[in-house]
Amino acid sequence: MQKKISEIKEQLQNRLNQVNTLNELNDLRVEFLGKKGLITELSSMMKDIPFEEKKTFGSLLNAIKDETNDLINHKKETLEMDELQKKLETESIDVTLPGTKLTVGGIHPLIRVIDEIEEVFVSMGYDVVEGPEIETDLYNFEKLNLPKGHPARDAQDSFYITDEMLLRSQTSPVQARTMDANIEKGPIRVICPGKVYRRDDDDATHSHQFTQIEGLVVDKDISLADLKGTLEILAKKLFGEEREIRFRPSFFPFTEPSIEVDVSCFKCGGVGCPICKETGWIEILGSGMVHPNVLKGCGYDPEKYTGFAFGIGPDRVAMLKYGIQDVRSFYTNDLRFLEDFNRVEGGE
Amino acid sequence: MRLSKKFISDYIDISNIDIKELAEKMVFVGNEYEEIRPFCEATNLVVGEVLECINHPESDHLHICQVNLGDEIVQIVCGAPNVRKGLKVIVSKVGATLPGGIVIKNVKLAGVESNGMICSLAELGLESKFLKEEDRNGIHELPLDAQIGMDALEYLQFDDTIIDFELTSNRADLLSMIGLAYEVGAIYDLPVTLPEITLKEEGDSIETSYQLNVETDACSIYLGKLVKNVVIQESPQFIKSRLMACNIRPINNVVDISNYVMLEYGQPLHFFDADRLGNHIVVRDAKNQEELVTLDGQTRILKSSDIVIANEKESVALAGVMGGLSTEVENDTKNIFIEAAIFDPIHIRYTSKAILRSEASSRYEKGIDPNRTKQALLRACELLEKYASGTVMHGTLCHDNAAKENKLISITLNKINQVLGMQLESQEVESILRRLGFTYLLENDTYQVTVPTRRLDVNIKEDLIEEIGRIYGYHHVLGKLPIVPMKQGTYALKEKKIKEIRHRLESLGLYQVFTYSLVGEKESRQFVNQDKEFVSLLAPLSEDKKIMRQSIIPSLLTVMEYNLARNYKDIQIFETGSIYYKEDTYKEEQMVAGLLCGNYAGNIWQNQNLKVDFYLVKGIIENLLHYLGFHGRYQIIADENYKDMHPKMTASILVDNTKIGYFGKVHPRTSKRDVYVFEMRLDCLLSKKVRGIKYKEVSKYPSVHKDLAFIMPKSMESEKVMAILKKVGGKLLTNLDVFDVYEGENVGIDEKSIAYALTFQNDTRTLSDEEVTEIFNKMISEVESKLGIQLRSK
Structure with missing residues (x-):
């Protein structure tokens, strides 16, 4: 079981490195944490686990869930930041162009x-x-x-x-x-x-x-x-x-x-x-x-x-x-x- | 008035005084000067004698001269036509400077060495008005007895310094060398010596042979003496030089003496040719339209306010202003009748203003010391005897009813110090009085001061205080603030409001301008919508400044044109100021007017320009009226009746149903550009009471927003719809705005659609939908039924 978990971990890490867009990241989240995701499937194995190992397995499972969530969220933030950065790049202006003439008068x-x-x-x-x-x-x-x-x-x-x-x-x-x-x-x-x-x-x-x-x-x-x-x-x-x-x-x-x-x-x-x-x-x-x-x-x-x-x-x-x-x-x-x-x- | 150092030195010893220092000290006793300069700015000039004069071999006009300068003989090449052997001349030596920065050097003229220059008077810097014909064309010929080697300026008495004073009009006494000497004497505590007059009189007294009738009140003193057998020739050099130093052109010894004595004493004299004058002298008011040919050959038409001297036949002189041609002293004149008189200043002033201001009249206008008239007369006789070989006849023809007593003024030390804000000691005051030549008696702390008649300007206590203050020096006054009860300083209410209007218009983007109240005929009629008498000048200086304006707008258009011509196209200006007219009395009404054209705001490269139009100006007007507290009290009403305004784009501004002004587009006839102007009567506007600011709490309950649009004829004013909406909405309708005006294919050709945004709110509770809907529907039905127009959408 532990082997299975480290396999998933390794797999997740590899996949995360290949993800470049928020959409891909979402697909990845489904693949691992979705209803039929790899980690979700692991938890369905719970019922087959002997009683005395259930506790250990449970905490391992929770840990990988949390870890996966963190990794995905972190990746999400990075991707979002990259995307905003790209958007900002396109918004550059010429600050040296003249300002708008505001209408103020003056006293003689x-x-x-x-x-x-x-x-x-x-x-x-x-x-x-x-x-x-x-x-x-x-x-x-x-x-x-x-x-x-x-x-x-x-x-x-x-x-x-x-x-x-x-x-x-x-x-x-x-x-x-x-x-x-x-x-x-x-x-x-x-x-x-x-x-x-x-x-x-x-x-x-x-x-x-x-x-x-x-x-x-x-x-x-x-x-x-x-x-x-x-x-x-x-x-x-x-x-x-x-x-x-x-x-x-x-x-x-x-x-x-x-x-x-x-x-x-x-x-x-x-x-x-x-x-x-x-x-x-x-x-x-x-x-x-x-x-x-x-x-x-x-x-x-x-x-x-x-x-x-x-x-x-x-x-x-x-x-x-x-x-x-x-x-x-x-x-x-x-x-x-x-x-x-x-x-x-x-x-x- | 010019002070000549040489001239004044006859009356006061200023040999140890630096003339620049003297001039500065004069300033600080109240006598400003315009300039101080040597009479002649040339240096290093000597008297020389031409020993030899031969024609230059290489030139048709140059001469080669050997000139004896006393200590040396130099060769000078001279181009003057009158240079010749034996002549005494003015030589500027090598190294000399002449006016205009000319420096004399060794030069070769057409190959011949020249070591100096023989000078004309013009080259010495003498003004051309002082030059005789012969001096204009050649070098100056000195008298043959001139001493070779002598400093030429000294010989000519040109070694003088002049201070040109700009005197105040009260100091008549300073229009004479003696008067100036007294002033200098007071500053430096120096005595003044008057000329001692010695005369040999002969023959019968003038009183037996002459008759004098003074028939006017405007002549307080008229004295006459006869001097016979004068020889008319040039004046001695000192008289000529002193006259020129004092800016008077020398003519001949006799005429010069009359001017000389006037400069000495400040008493104008007039010399008549006695043989042509006759022996019956009348001083009288001129007859209206009486003609008199004056010295300058001009025929003057006189008024009854002029005073004339006349003989049995006709008037012969314009008293105090100018002599007549018929009795003028000429080169063949033998006998002189000298007039020394005092005429009324105001009469002389009117005459000289109308006819001519002369050296004499400018003295008469300011007043003459009555105690000096006789002295001046005798002095002139003495000089004629001395310098014109005249024989002075016995006696004086005399009319004299002038008061000649010295003036008595009493004053205390305390009063002096109180007004001057100083702490003078009695010794200081006494010393000053003595220096001024005022005598005094001290009785119980009070000075009884005797002021001589020469000081026509010192008559009352305050005059005396000024005398003491100015001689002591006002720089001794130490500033302090008045000790008075404290109070708040205030602006007149209107003034304060006008200031606020200025600042509001400034923040609304308008520049304040300041233009002339006087305008030309055409401008004066523009934009004037009242039928009031114009205020016009009796004697305008120019056609474009002769009428006081009744509208500020024409002046603003002038400012606009000025700036447009300089490529300044976006113009937003205003002016606050008066307009002027006459009803039963003269009226001045405060106005504010403005002009706008071009773009109001924007950024050209972004193509975001806010062009000035009717509604922009309306916005400014409304903003100003809100600012002044007239929210809800004003109306803007279309009005076709304003002069020089576009009939369809102009509106009256009403506050509390009173017209206070208008705004709109200038009529295309008056300006081809899109120019918008406004003008409001501030007296009317600012006399209205305005409530104080009272805060009303903002409603805590939600507001309901609804829109609706009506289709109406183009000619219908939106205000009609809005009035109904407001009436039906009552207090619950808290805001009403137009958010769209549409004309085009979706409405009829004569129709427009106006869309309104409405806000409903209650201060005390949340409004229910039903409530709002009910009002809203009522609004629609009321508008439709009352105005007969259709709802477009809601």
Whole structure:
């Protein structure tokens, strides 16, 4: 009997080696373990086995059954794996072909800059307010200490609609509007972004339409030091943590003292390069302490309140920040240009 | 305004100051400059004398000259037509550099050695407007008394340095050398010396022979003096050089003196030919349409806001702007009437804006120190006496009602420090006031400061604070943040929503663009569906930018064309911005508009392109409206009435039954491409209230799915069927979708079949088959009976 079992074992091993497909393996399983299989037939011999050998024979029989099952299953796994491998081989692709163009848009670089500036100030408790683009001469000029015939009006040649109405040449009228609208004549902290218009022919550095953000703080004991500290935060946010700012005296009719603000060159760090015209500094905005005539004109007592105001040009900031040479690029909207801004800022 | 180092040195000693440093310091007290440069960039020039001049044997225009340079005699080949023996000339020696990077070397010209170059003024870099006829064509001829061997730049007084300032419009006082000297003096703590004027006056007083009538309020000072028997000739070299350094063309000694004194004092003067002027002078407003021929020969038509100087017959000068031709100083002029006057800045400003901006008018516009008018007048007399051999007549013709008192401003140290955010000590403040030439008295912590009239810009406390701050230096300000009560910063609600719209459209694949509000006539009419008055400019710069737009879409089409022309074909863009019109007042309305064309998404090589069409744009609109919280509150309704839109492929967008915008295909007349656009009124949309987000638990019970299709006329809108399905389905119908639209051989020629997928679900229990079947059958019968159409399949 034992001999018979080892014969079957040997036979199984030989047959298994010849099996190449799952079908053949199935045939083999039937041949050995099927109803009329070789091993099944062995168990039918059980009844002829003397009682005292039945136990030994039984365990031998079970062992060969298990062994056969294991061998067949193992072979099955191997065959299946081979088959899958073959299938995968046929599924190879060219990973270097272009990916599908997903449709995502982008925010205009000017708006990105405006959003960034707004965020800085909103985080410091400023409100974002807006005013009309079609403005009165009163708010655009007169309330800002620029009476008719004032020579400083020259710097802002404007588009008039009637004798008294014009397209605002600056966002500063929103200052006066905000102060006027404050019924209690209490503290103010606002920034006012928006479009402005000047009677300039469009070229690489001039645009008849551009953007501005006005900032205004009115409170008790506001000083130039407060202005400087505030603008330092802005400069660092826009141009990097290492930036410093520098105050230079200037003249704007609606501020006194008036201050021109330079930022240390973000390209060369201040040693001098073509961007900063070898000076190490780049002019970024105009500012100053709100002129008492402006405060008075809007119902504020300049003896009680002081304030600072500043006006920054997102067009200029974006040009500096991103190295844009021509201001018209913002308004032509070449999509290849816009695509360049469709990613996170980086660079920090 | 140009600062000439030589000129200003007459009033302040800056010999020990580096001019570059001075320029930098000026910047930090508020006076920016455009450039700093030598008046003449040539080097190594000497005065030479042509000892011998023979024609070059090999050339028809060259001359071989032996030139005495003092310490040597050199041979120079010169091609100028006017070179000749005995001439005193400017020689650039070997090794000299001339403007434009020219270096003088030993050379052979047509075989003859040449060791230097005899120069013209043009070769020294003098601007051509300063060149006389003879200097344009040849070498410069120096006066015969020029000292041989002397540095030629020094001799010509060209050894000057210029700083070209870009001054702020408030600093009228700096439009003069004396004013600049005071400013430099304040920086360096140096004294300013004014010219000492000495005059010999003769004859009868002008007051006895002249009559002056000032008939306008716009002239606060009018002074006149008479200088007789002037000899008109060239100015002395120093006057010519200084004028040129300050960018004024020398003419003759008399005219130059008027300009010279203006540059010195900032007070414009006008010289009349006294014999042609007559002795009755009237200062008055011009008559409307009055004609005046100005110095430049042009006939000017005046307005009543212009001020003129007139004699008995006619106007003879446009006050403060330009003289008249009829009384111009000419080469044969003998007697001069000098006018020193102050005219109202605003009048001058309007006149010069309309007619011409001159050196005089640009000073008058900004204001003149009333205490300097007389000095300037006398200075001019002195110079005419000295350099034009004139005889100054006694007396001054005078109209003067100008306030000339110095200004008193009181201020405390505390206020100064409070505004500047600094901690200045009283000594520092006092030192600055002294340097500025402001006197003060200190009474109980309060400074009573006297500000001289030359500082027209310093009138109030804050002006004084600025003076102290800028001289002390703003770099001393240490930044800090305002100490104010904390509060939350906010966006206006609308602004915030608009930001959200931008970001949603961005994530829906649209690029934000930014275009001009001003458009041309044709564009302004396109896509405008309201009958509102346009807002137009009074004086546009160009035809394509003259009207404020009433729709953003034309601008988007321009952007599309721009990009298509650059082969960028898949365009998805949007803009948020205002449109403008006039009703009883000027209106600005916030809009969002978009444009799509080409492929929206895809992969060309896989041939999987999603082309932009009506339904894609509808998807974007619906997505945006959902995002903004208007789910279930909007309707899309076919509308044929939109201008420049395809009548059959355009729909209105309604929210809460109000039209808030439209979208669809652009009319083929307007664009030949398949272009889709949308425009919505944000003011209207964003004023609507939107409920907050409230989570509703997802049903735990199974849903039942059923399909059905109807055959209907092509003209029937699917919405009709869907409305009935929704109504019958009620709450149990949780989703309804179209999954197939069929037109073709299996339905009639005017028919289509639309297949719907329905989902039924109950939040609280499992639905029974019978229940669903009952509703489903009711749906079919309702659709069939109400719409008269047939079920195709279920």
